Every structure is written in structure tokens, then in C-alpha cells.
Amino acid sequence: xxxxxxxxxxxxxxxxxxxxxxxxxxxxxxxxxxxxxxxxxxxxxxxxxxxxxxxxxxxxxxxxxxxxxxxxxxxxxxxxxxxxxxxxxxxxxxxxxxxxxxxxxxxxxxxxxxxxxxxxxxxxxxxxxxxxxxxxxxxxxxxxxxxxxxxxxxxxxxxxxxxxxxxxxxxxxxxxxxxxxxxxxxxxxxxxxxxxxxxxxxxxxxxxxxxxxxxxxxxxxxxxxxxxxxxxxxxxxxxxxxxxxxxxxxxxxxxxxxxxxxxxxxxxxxxxxxxxxxxxxxxxxxxxxxxxxxxxxxxxxxxxxxxxxxxxxxxxxxxxxxxxxxxxxxxxxxxxxxxxxxxxxxxxxxxxxxxxxxxxxxxxxxxxxxxxxxxxxxxxxxxxxxxxxxxxxxxxxxxxxxxxx
Amino acid sequence: xxxxxxxxxxxxxxxxxxxxxxxxxxxxxxxxxxxxxxxxxxxxxxxxxxxxxxxxxxxxxxxxxxxxxxxxxxxxxxxxxxxxxxxxxxxxxxxxxxxxxxxxxxxxxxxxxxxxxxxxxxxxxxxxxxxxxxxxxxxxxxxxxxxxxxxxxxxxxxxxxxxxxxxxxxxxxxxxxxxxxxxxxxxxxxxxxxxxxxxxxxxxxxxxxxxxxxxxxxxxxxxxxxxxxxxxxxxxxxxxxxxxxxxxxxxxxxxxxxxxxxxxxxxxxxxxxxxx
Amino acid sequence: xxxxxxxxxxxxxxxxxxxxxxxxxxxxxxxxxxxxxxxxxxxxxxxxxxxxxxxxxxxxxxxxxxxxxxxxxxxxxxxxxxxxxxxxxxxxxxxxxxxxxxxxxxxxxxxxxxxxxxxxxxxxxxxxxxxxxxxxxxxxxxxxxxxxxxxxxxxxxxxxxxxxxxxxxxxxxxxxxxxxxxxxxxxxxxxxxxxxxxxxxxxxxxxxxxxxxxxxxxxxxxxxxxxxxxxxxxxxxxxxxxxxxxxxxxxxxxxxxxxxxxxxxxxxxxxxxxxxxxxxxxxxxxxxxxxxxxxx
Numbered sequence: 001x002x003x004x005x006x007x008x009x010x011x012x013x014x015x016x017x018x019x020x021x022x023x024x025x026x027x028x029x030x031x032x033x034x035x036x037x038x039x040x041x042x043x044x045x046x047x048x049x050x051x052x053x054x055x056x057x058x059x060x061x062x063x064x065x066x067x068x069x070x071x072x073x074x075x076x077x078x079x080x081x082x083x084x085x086x087x088x089x090x091x092x093x094x095x096x097x098x099x100x101x102x103x104x105x106x107x108x109x110x111x112x113x114x115x116x117x118x119x120x121x122x123x124x125x126x127x128x129x130x131x132x133x134x135x136x137x138x139x140x141x142x143x144x145x146x147x148x149x150x151x152x153x154x155x156x157x158x159x160x161x162x163x164x165x166x167x168x169x170x171x172x173x174x175x176x177x178x179x180x181x182x183x184x185x186x187x188x189x190x191x192x193x194x195x196x197x198x199x200x201x202x203x204x205x206x207x208x209x210x211x212x213x214x215x216x217x218x219x220x221x222x223x224x225x226x227x228x229x230x231x232x233x234x235x236x237x238x239x240x241x242x243x244x245x246x247x248x249x250x251x252x253x254x255x256x257x258x259x260x261x262x263x264x265x266x267x268x269x270x271x272x273x274x275x276x277x278x279x280x281x282x283x284x285x286x287x288x289x290x291x292x293x294x295x296x297x298x299x300x301x302x303x304x305x306x307x308x309x310x311x312x313x314x315x316x317x318x319x320x321x322x323x324x325x326x327x328x329x330x331x332x333x334x335x336x337x338x339x340x341x342x343x344x345x346x347x348x349x350x351x352x353x354x355x356x357x358x359x360x361x362x363x364x365x366x367x368x369x370x371x372x373x374x375x376x377x378x379x380x381x382x383x384x385x386x387x388x389x390x391x392x393x394x395x396x397x398x399x400x401x402x403x404x405x
Numbered sequence: 406x407x408x409x410x411x412x413x414x415x416x417x418x419x420x421x422x423x424x425x426x427x428x429x430x431x432x433x434x435x436x437x438x439x440x441x442x443x444x445x446x447x448x449x450x451x452x453x454x455x456x457x458x459x460x461x462x463x464x465x466x467x468x469x470x471x472x473x474x475x476x477x478x479x480x481x482x483x484x485x486x487x488x489x490x491x492x493x494x495x496x497x498x499x500x501x502x503x504x505x506x507x508x509x510x511x512x513x514x515x516x517x518x519x520x521x522x523x524x525x526x527x528x529x530x531x532x533x534x535x536x537x538x539x540x541x542x543x544x545x546x547x548x549x550x551x552x553x554x555x556x557x558x559x560x561x562x563x564x565x566x567x568x569x570x571x572x573x574x575x576x577x578x579x580x581x582x583x584x585x586x587x588x589x590x591x592x593x594x595x596x597x598x599x600x601x602x603x604x605x606x607x608x609x610x611x612x613x614x615x616x617x618x619x620x621x622x623x624x625x626x627x628x629x630x631x632x633x634x635x636x637x638x639x640x641x642x643x644x645x646x647x648x649x650x651x652x653x654x655x656x657x658x659x660x661x662x663x664x665x666x667x668x669x670x671x672x673x674x675x676x677x678x679x680x681x
Numbered sequence: 682x683x684x685x686x687x688x689x690x691x692x693x694x695x696x697x698x699x700x701x702x703x704x705x706x707x708x709x710x711x712x713x714x715x716x717x718x719x720x721x722x723x724x725x726x727x728x729x730x731x732x733x734x735x736x737x738x739x740x741x742x743x744x745x746x747x748x749x750x751x752x753x754x755x756x757x758x759x760x761x762x763x764x765x766x767x768x769x770x771x772x773x774x775x776x777x778x779x780x781x782x783x784x785x786x787x788x789x790x791x792x793x794x795x796x797x798x799x800x801x802x803x804x805x806x807x808x809x810x811x812x813x814x815x816x817x818x819x820x821x822x823x824x825x826x827x828x829x830x831x832x833x834x835x836x837x838x839x840x841x842x843x844x845x846x847x848x849x850x851x852x853x854x855x856x857x858x859x860x861x862x863x864x865x866x867x868x869x870x871x872x873x874x875x876x877x878x879x880x881x882x883x884x885x886x887x888x889x890x891x892x893x894x895x896x897x898x899x900x901x902x903x904x905x906x907x908x909x910x911x912x913x914x915x916x917x918x919x920x921x922x923x924x925x926x927x928x929x930x931x932x933x934x935x936x937x938x939x940x941x942x943x944x945x946x947x948x949x950x951x952x953x954x955x956x957x958x959x960x961x962x963x964x965x966x967x968x969x970x971x972x973x974x975x976x977x
Binding site for chain 1: 937
């Protein structure tokens with residue numbers, strides 16, 4: 001009697017375990033999207049993935065942006081990392097250097113995932129020291145110059161003119177009436193990455209770079225210093241308080257009609273569509289005759305070293321970045337070029353112009369110490385906007401950057 | 406204390422109102438923003454009242470997750486208050502009544518712990534919680550909160566207890582009370598304002614604590630209210646209306662609790678008991 | 682409960698000591714050890730460097746700035762919070778019908794979650810959209826308003842005001858409780874002696890609250906020194922490090938730039954500076970402290 005009871009108990013307890021033995025549970029972390037009903041689409045996508053891959057379950061954890069970096073870092077350091085997550089492009093090199101993520105070259109090759117599928121800048125941002133560490137998930141470019149059509153018209157400014165250095169400055173002058181609370185150009189200088197990417201795009205557009213190929217600072221080059229001087233000349237046309245202004249602040253001023261031109265990635269469009277402003281945009285700013293070059297932004301998908309389900313994780317990544325799915329699960333622009341085309345045509349004004357800017361854009365330096373470089377660049381921006389001599393400010397920044405090594 | 410004279414009364418009430426106005430002005434702003442529809446831009450100069458006030462933000466802020474976060478905050482905070490006050494009372498009593506060297510050193514060490522900056526110790530604590538499998542549970546937060554409020558609680562309670570003269574203890578001993586009875590029947594009731602003040606302190610500190618809550622909870626169903634605020638802060642923009650509505654919903658209950666607790670707080674001591 | 686019962690004292694004490702030892706001292710010791718290694722996220726194989734990181738730190742101009750900012754921040758916030766807290770406590774200690782409601786309402790700034798309060802104040806200080814400039818312009822006190830948080834001169838002051846608003850209710854509550862505790866008989870005696878309001882305050886009430894005042898000053902010093910949320914959200918330590926204090930620097934180094942060894946070093950220095958500050962305070966007090974603890 002006892003024996004059979006024991007047997008029965010053992011069987012009863014182990015039966016569910018047997019049933020689940022095949023199920024792999026993938027932990028997927030993503031940046032929480034506050035704007036749209038995106039999480040619904042993500043749930044749907046996850047369900048269709050699970051249906052197509054019986055035996056793999058995906059647990060999605062969305063994490064609000066302000067905490068994302070901290071949570072990931074804490075988790076990785078404690079051996080608690082998820083199997084797969086999105087990471088900001090600028091963290092890839094650091095995560096790779098730290099040995100937190102696995103190189104994906106072999107999996108990509110076997111799966112037929114190649115550079116051509118994605119935007120060149122995005123693919124570049126996932127490569128570090130000749131290895132592939134992530135697959136691009138979504139992208140955007142800083143910046144597009146969004147303008148208030150009514151304000152420009154009233155000031156007699158031809159919108160396409162603001163795509164040149166001279167044109168932007170002239171427009172800024174006509175549009176600014178500080179005493180009346182009207183400003184032309186939304187410059188930002190707070191301690192944030194948006195300050196840096198805007199700074200970078202002006203430098204890139206003028207032919208300069210942040211770091212040379214050998215990793216040394218390139219900010220003291222003539223092109224870079226010229227760009228800095230140019231930005232400094234725009235200060236009188238920007239709202240006061242640049243040193244603490246964020247892109248979010250500039251948006252609020254644009255929305256209530258006090259700012260005529262704001263610098264934002266394509267992500268800004270849904271917000272503008274909901275507003276009552278009559279708006280359009282140009283692809284950034286460059287000296288007369290040159291093409292504006294924007295700064296790449298976006299997120300890549302990576303697999304963590306400690307993951308026990310790396311193959312399943314790879315399948316999930318392939319799924320998320322495929323042409324059919326990529327467009328449905330992102331809020332920024334899909335990194336998959338074909339998906340991006342569809343997405344932009346369906347959701348955004350001026351899709352061709354956006355694609356053009358995306359294809360011309362340049363990523364930020366791929367250094368594992370990028371976060372420290374970025375901090376130095378913020379100081380550079382604040383110095384320049386505060387009136388320091390641009391060449392001097394650039395030298396100060398280069399001294400700090402070169403000292404990192 | 407005798408009541409103040411008529412003129413005094415008017416003057417004091419006036420002063421109270423002025424103080425209240427200055428202190429609460431930002432809250433008018435919070436309410437104003439909470440009633441502003443999301444697509445109405447901010448005005449220049451600032452409007453204290455939106456053009457088209459709406460309750461949409463409150464409806465949105467009172468989403469299902471909010472109730473979960475609220476419940477979590479209540480459970481964690483109340484548990485912490487109860488445990489911290491209990492442990493704190495015992496410790497404070499010891500520190501006021503026993504002056505041996507070892508105990509004094511302990512006291513200094515406990516108070517000194519308050520000086521440790523949270524962001525420096527958070528990762529080791531996280532790793533410890535992870536090692537014992539307590540992550541993402543109420544226990545981890547309660548433990549952490551007890552730890553960070555205990556030094557302060559002990560200190561505050563000690564400050565109130567130290568005013569109770571030792572003659573009280575001696576009188577009680579003469580009456581045949583052992584240490585426990587002395588503690589529960591004499592010292593505790595006399596420390597009431599101190600206990601209430603310390604409880605309020607612990608409650609409020611844990612109610613709005615952010616860093617540990619952020620680090621120790623991973624799933625949405627375990628988050629507390631302050632962490633829940635992050636839902637409204639995106640990478641590039643803040644949803645002000647809902648954030649402010651959420652803050653109102655978060656602050657009101659605690660104010661209500663304190664308002665009810667006031668009687669306890671203000672009870673004071675009858676003359677004579679303290680003098681002994 | 683004299684010394685002969687000290688074993689009982691330990692029984693009372695141990696339950697409180699355990700969490701503090703395990704969850705505060707043990708990690709802190711770990712942090713101290715970490716500060717002796719050069720380790721960062723990207724260099725997971727730490728090398729022992731002894732006090733090298735500290736040397737580098739003390740030599741940097743930034744460290745001096747952070748110490749200076751931390752001290753200014755702490756001293757001003759603590760003094761203003763305690764003075765205003767005490768004043769408000771006196772005001773609310775009156776037996777008037779309005780007092781009850783106000784005692785509860787006055788808590789609001791303190792209850793508001795730190796991050797929200799900081800976002801609120803950041804918005805109020807906004808040069809174009811903020812309440813403060815709107816007020817000043819409307820009242821004719823300023824023509825264009827000031828960019829409070831963007832100028833190095835005004836940023837720290839602005840942050841201090843916000844922090845005082847946020848934290849003074851705590852001091853008010855503590856002092857209110859202490860006021861309740863004041864010996865009625867002593868006050869009656871003073872009134873009979875003909876002492877007016879101010880004299881009663883200075884010679885009877887404040888002296889009898891001495892313990893509480895001291896404790897509150899030290900407490901608010903510690904809490905303010907380590908107060909992270911307000912400055913982080915207002916300015917992230919800017920502009921140009923004008924408002925960077927120890928907690929914000931530690932967070933920026935550790936979680937913002939993945940430099941854990943440096944963060945640990947700053948963490949240890951943070952405690953040392955704070956300890957020195959408090960010791961100084963007690964040394965000053967020792968000069969005029971009369972009674973031993975435990976006797977009324």
C-alpha cells in the first residue's frame with residue numbers, strides 16, 4: 001500500500017516536469033515604449049513566434065528608459081542578465097569588451113543575416129574589433145530640423161534654405177524676438193546624449209570627426225572647430241538656458257509656438273501629427289553645397305554570455321529583425337531596410353527624405369569608453385554655448401579624451 | 406498652554422495661511438498640470454489653470470498597474486514601519502539606559518551606518534539578495550528598508566526617550582516591575598509623540614524610496630509607486646499630465662493617514678508624569 | 682535597568698544590530714575593498730592598485746569642486762530646513778482650529794516622491810515655461826526672467842531652495858513633537874516670573890529641546906549630504922559641475938559610465954568627508970555641553 005502510494009506521488013510530481021522538459025523560456029528585456037500601444041503589437045509578435053517555434057516561450061520584460069541602463073548593468077554584474085535584450089548602440093562596445101555578450105558572426109553567417117539587410121550605419125554600430133556583436137533592431141537619425149511652417153512663412157523664409165549653415169543662421173535671426181518670447185533655433189546643452197548627437201551632426205556635416213581611426217581625438221581639426229564656431233554663432237537665436245535645456249524642453253516650446261525650428265529624430269513625427277502645428281522638416285544642416293550628415297541612433301539586439309539558450313535566443317533575434325516583423329515591433333524606424341521602407345511609407349511624412357538621411361548618417365565612435373567620451377563632449381558643448389573660444393574648448397576636450405587612454 | 410489672545414490668534418492664523426500658501430503653491434501647479442489635456446501645449450506665461458481641464462489624466466493614472474503598485478507600497482511600508490519601530494524602540498531604550506562602553510560603541514556604529522551612500526552599496530546588496538533568491542520579493546525590500554531606516558529611527562526614538570528620567574525606571578522597579586514591564590507599561594506610553602513622529606518618518610521614507618525599489622524589483626507586479634512613476638518618463642519626453650495626476654493619487658493617502666493620526670501626535674503629556 | 686542587566690540590554694539590541702551589520706557594513710566593506718582595485722565594467726579582471734585611485738582622485742580639480750559643492754549644499758540646506766522647520770512648528774503648535782488641518786497639509790512636500798518633486802521644480806525653474814519666471818515678469822521684478830538652472834551662479838541656490846521646500850516638513854514634524862514634550866510646569870513657572878514670549882522661547886523651550894535639536898541637525902546633515910534625487914533631476918550635476926555633489930558623482934561614475942572602481946573610491950571619500958563634518962560639529966558642541974545623557 002505504502003509503496004504504491006509513494007510511486008503514485010513520485011509520478012504525480014514528475015509528470016508536469018516531464019511535460020515541460022522541452023520548453024525553453026527566453027528572458028527578453030526591452031526598452032518600454034511610452035508613446036504608442038506598441039506593447040500590444042509586441043505581444044502579438046511574441047505569440048506568433050511561439051506558435052512558429054513550439055518549445056520556446058518568451059517572457060518579455062519592458063523597462064522604462066530612465067532605469068534601463070542601471071538595471072541591465074546591475075543584472076549583468078550579478079550574473080542575472082536576461083537571455084536577449086536590446087541595448088543602445090553606444091553600449092555595444094563596452095558590453096563586448098566586458099565579455100557580457102557573445103559574438104554573433106557564426107550565427108549570422110549560418111542564418112544568412114548580412115550587412116545588406118540593414119542600414120550601413122546601424123550594422124557598423126554592431127561591429128567592434130572586427131566581430132559582430134549585435135543585430136540592429138531599430139534606428140533613427142539626429143537630427144531632422146522640424147519647422148513651424150506658419151512662423152517661417154510669416155517671416156518670409158524659404159523652408160529649404162534652413163538646410164544650409166548660412167540659411168539656418170539667417171532664418172534664426174529673422175525668427176528670433178527674445179523680448180517677445182519668440183525663438184528661432186532650439187539648441188540644447190544639458191547633460192544628455194541628445195546634446196552630443198546634435199553637436200556631432202554639425203561636426204560631421206562640416207566634414208569633421210570626433211575620433212580618428214586610431215582612436216585619438218579629432219575635435220581640434222579645422223572642420224570640427226569651424227562647426228563649433230558656427231554653433232556658437234547660433235546662440236543668440238536660441239531660448240535662454242541652453243546649459244540645462246533638453247530636447248524635451250525644446251519640444252514643449254515648439255508645440256506652443258514660441259520656437260520655430262527644433263532638432264529631433266524622426267521619432268518626433270507622431271507627437272507633431274497630434275498637435276495643431278502646421279509643420280514640415282528638412283534633413284539637417286550642412287555648409288552650402290554639401291550633404292547634411294546626421295548622427296545614427298538606435299538599438300541593437302544582443303545575446304548574453306550567461307544565457308543557457310543561445311540558439312533559441314538567436315532564433316528570436318532573426319524573427320524580430322525579419323522584414324515581415326521588424327516594422328511591427330518598433331517605435332523608432334526598423335533597422336531592416338526593406339521593413340523600414342514599408343514602415344516609413346505607412347507612418348511618416350516624407351519617407352524618401354528620411355531614407356536618404358538614414359543612408360547618409362554616421363554612427364558615434366565605437367569605443368568601449370564611449371560613455372566617458374560623451375561626457376567630455378557634453379562639457380565641450382556647454383563650453384562652446386557659454387562663449388568659450390571654440391579652438392580652446394576643442395583642445396580642452398581633446399586633452400581629456402586622449403587622457404582616457 | 407493657555408490660548409493666545411484675540412489679536413494673537415488673528416496674527417497667528419494669518420501667518421499660518423501665508424506659510425501654507427507658499428508651501429502649497431507648487432501643488433496648485435501639480436493639480437493644474439494634472440488637469441491639462443495631453444495635447445494642449447504649455448502656455449507662456451504659465452497658466453495656473455488649463456484652458457480645457459479634463460480628468461483624463463487621472464483615469465489614465467489610475468490604471469490597473471497603479472493599484473498593484475499601491476498595494477505593494479502599502480505592504481512594504483507598513484511592514485517596515487512596524488518592524489523598524491519595534492526593533493528601534495528596543496535598541497533606543499537600551500542606548501538610553503545602559504551606558505557601557507561596548508554599547509556606546511554599538512550605538513555609534515549604528516548611527517554611522519546612516520552615512521553610507523546608497524548608490525555605493527546597492528550592487529553588493531543586490532548580489533546578496535540574488536544569492537539567497539530574495540530578489541523581486543517583498544522580503545528584499547522590507548529588509549533593505551528596515552536597514553536604511555533603523556539607524557535614524559533608533560536615533561529619533563532615543564532623542565525622545567532620553568528625556569524620560571531614570572527615576573521613572575527606579576520607581577517602577579521599587580513597585581516590583583521587571584525590565585519588560587517597565588518598558589511596556591511606563592516608557593512606551595510616555596514616548597508616544599516620539600513613536601508617532603518616528604513612524605511617520607519611516608512611513609514617508611519608505612513610501613517614496615526609489616533606488617532600492619528600482620534595483621530589487623524586476624517584474625511589474627512587484628513594483629512600488631515611486632518606481633511606477635517611471636512609466637511616464639520616456640527617453641525624450643515626459644508625460645507631465647499623467648505624472649502629476651499620479652503624484653496626487655500617491656500623496657493624498659499619506660496626508661490622510663497623518664491627519665487621522667494627529668490626535669495621537671498632539672496628545673502630549675499630562676503635567677506631573679514627566680516630572681516624577 | 683543598570684549595568685548588571687547588560688546581558689538583557691544585548692537581547693534588546695541584537696535584533697536591530699543584525700540587519701545593519703549584514704546589509705550595511707558588509708557591503709560597505711566590500712566597497713572599500715573595491716576602491717583598492719582598478720576595476721570597471723570593461724575591465725572585469727581587477728588589479729590591486731592600493732591607494733592609487735585615491736591619489737588620482739585627490740589630485741583632480743573635480744574632486745575639490747565636489748567637496749566644495751557638497752559642503753555648501755549641505756550647510757545651507759540643513760540650516761534653512763531647521764530654522765524654517767522650527768518656525769513652522771511653533772506656528773502649528775497653537776491650539777487653533779486651523780492648526781490641525783495645516784499640520785497634515787504641511788507634510789505634502791515631503792511626501793511627494795523625490796523624483797516627482799524634482800521634475801516639478803525643474804519645470805518651475807524653466808526659463809520660458811516656468812511658474813517662477815512668469816511670476817517675476819508679471820510682478821515686474823524681471824524683464825526676461827533668469828535661466829536659473831543653466832547658470833553656474835544661480836543653479837546651486839535654486840537647487841537649495843527646492844531641497845529646503847522638500848525637506849523642511851520633516852524638521853517641522855520632529856520639532857512639533859518635541860514642543861509637545863516640553864515640560865508644562867517649567868513654562869508656567871516662567872510665565873509667573875513675568876517672562877514674555879521670546880524669553881520663554883529662548884530660555885525655557887529651546888534648552889529643553891536641546892537633545893532633539895542636536896539630533897535633528899546631525900540627521901538632516903547626513904540625509905542632505907546623501908540626497909541624490911533633487912540635483913540629479915534638476916541639473917544632473919551641471920552646468921559644468923556647478924551642482925555636482927558626492928551622491929550624483931557616484932551614480933554618474935558607476936551607473937552612467939560603468940566605472941565602478943572610481944565610484945567606490947568616491948563612495949569611501951563621501952563617508953570620510955561626512956564623518957569629518959559631523960565630528961567637527963560635535964567638537965564645537967563639546968564646548969558648551971553641560972549634562973550627561975540620561976538625566977533630565
